[in-house]
Amino acid sequence: MEEPGTIYFTGTAGAGKTTCVRAFADWMRTAGYDATVVNLDPGLEDTTFEPDVDVREWVRLAEIQDEYGLGPNGAQVAAADMIALKIFDIKQAVAELKSDYVLVDTPGQIELFAFREASKAIVDALSGDRSAIAFLFDPALARNPGGFVSLAMLSATVEFRFRLPMLNLLAKADVLTPAQLEEVVGWSDDRERLYEAVTRDAPTPDVQLSTELFRAIEAMGPLLGLVPTSAKEGTGLEAFYQAAQRLFAGGEDLELSHAPTND
Ligand SMILES: Nc1nc2c(ncn2[C@@H]2O[C@H](COP(=O)(O)OP(=O)(O)OP(=O)(O)O)[C@@H](O)[C@H]2O)c(=O)[nH]1
Ligand SMILES: [Mg+2]
Numbered sequence: 001m002e003e004p005g006t007i008y009f010t011g012t013a014g015a016g017k018t019t020c021v022r023a024f025a026d027w028m029r030t031a032g033y034d035a036t037v038v039n040l041d042p043g044l045e046d047t048t049f050e051p052d053v054d055v056r057e058w059v060r061l062a063e064i065q066d067e068y069g070l071g072p073n074g075a076q077v078a079a080a081d082m083i084a085l086k087i088f089d090i091k092q093a094v095a096e097l098k099s100d101y102v103l104v105d106t107p108g109q110i111e112l113f114a115f116r117e118a119s120k121a122i123v124d125a126l127s128g129d130r131s132a133i134a135f136l137f138d139p140a141l142a143r144n145p146g147g148f149v150s151l152a153m154l155s156a157t158v159e160f161r162f163r164l165p166m167l168n169l170l171a172k173a174d175v176l177t178p179a180q181l182e183e184v185v186g187w188s189d190d191r192e193r194l195y196e197a198v199t200r201d202a203p204t205p206d207v208q209l210s211t212e213l214f215r216a217i218e219a220m221g222p223l224l225g226l227v228p229t230s231a232k233e234g235t236g237l238e239a240f241y242q243a244a245q246r247l248f249a250g251g252e253d254l255e256l257s258h259a260p261t262n263d
Contacts, residue, residue, distance in 0.1 A: 003128040005248045006102040010158055011136030013108040016171035016231060018049060020136060021105045023231035024240065028101060036099040040122070041107040042079040043072065051105070053093045058086040076107055080118035087125040094126065114158050123162055130248045133164050136171040137226060142184050143176060145197040149213045152224060165247050173228035173236060181228055188226035191218060
């Protein structure tokens with residue numbers, strides 16, 4: 001059997017990761033594809049979310065807080081280390097389900113996920129050759145040029161840490177007007193437009209800083225190719241699936257034969 005396509009959903013706190021994983025898994029199942037949903041967030045409190053493999057079976061944030069007298073962030077750090085110790089059990093639970101796709105929800109605190117050695121060990125252990133990181137751009141930040149550039153840098157940092165291909169998503173696209181959406185997607189497709197937006201109307205010191213940040217983005221290589229999605233309205237999920245398929249197929253454009261078109 002071919003190795004599953006594994007996608008880790010990352011992004012700033014509240015960017016919409018958990019909702020997106022659920023919506024994407026629902027979309028995939030409706031379309032006739034099979035997907036395993038993995039929760040890697042030991043602090044997840046949403047009781048309506050029922051992942052197929054749940055890290056809370058092994059490690060629970062509340063218990064770590066109580067047992068070691070830690071706050072939520074300290075407990076997340078300790079939890080990441082504990083998860084790393086259990087990773088082969090988790091990997092086996094995922095493998096037993098034999099799905100084509102594995103969708104992984106990650107803890108809310110991106111810095112915990114991106115900057116801890118334990119997270120790197122977890123991702124390395126779970127990932128095969130067909131793995132990618134979905135990075136969600138929160139429109140609350142992405143709608144402004146400065147916020148957009150900051151998120152692009154964060155996405156690049158995540159890529160640099162994990163050395164996996166990135167799928168950049170604009171989450172909660174439904175909260176933007178069509179004009180805002182066009183503008184934000186335009187920044188990801190066209191660096192000149194982004195540069196113009198970054199330097200427009202900004203006070204001089206900000207222009208200097210933004211210009212430097214922009215140059216850093218420019219040096220990073222390929223354009224972001226942001227895919228707008230809305231978990232709430234179920235839009236953009238097919239486009240995201242196709243982007244993932246292209247990536248896993250090594251650039252080949254696979255035919256999507258039996259998926260509904262709800263974009
Ligand atoms: N309008 C709209 N709201 C959304 C969408 N997706 C998520 N939200 C809302 O955004 C908030 C955060 O969503 P979550 O899915 O919990 O985000 P998260 O990134 O998993 O959050 P943490 O794990 O706590 O960092 C919730 O109030 C969701 O209802 C969407 O597509 N559209
Ligand atoms: Mg979440």
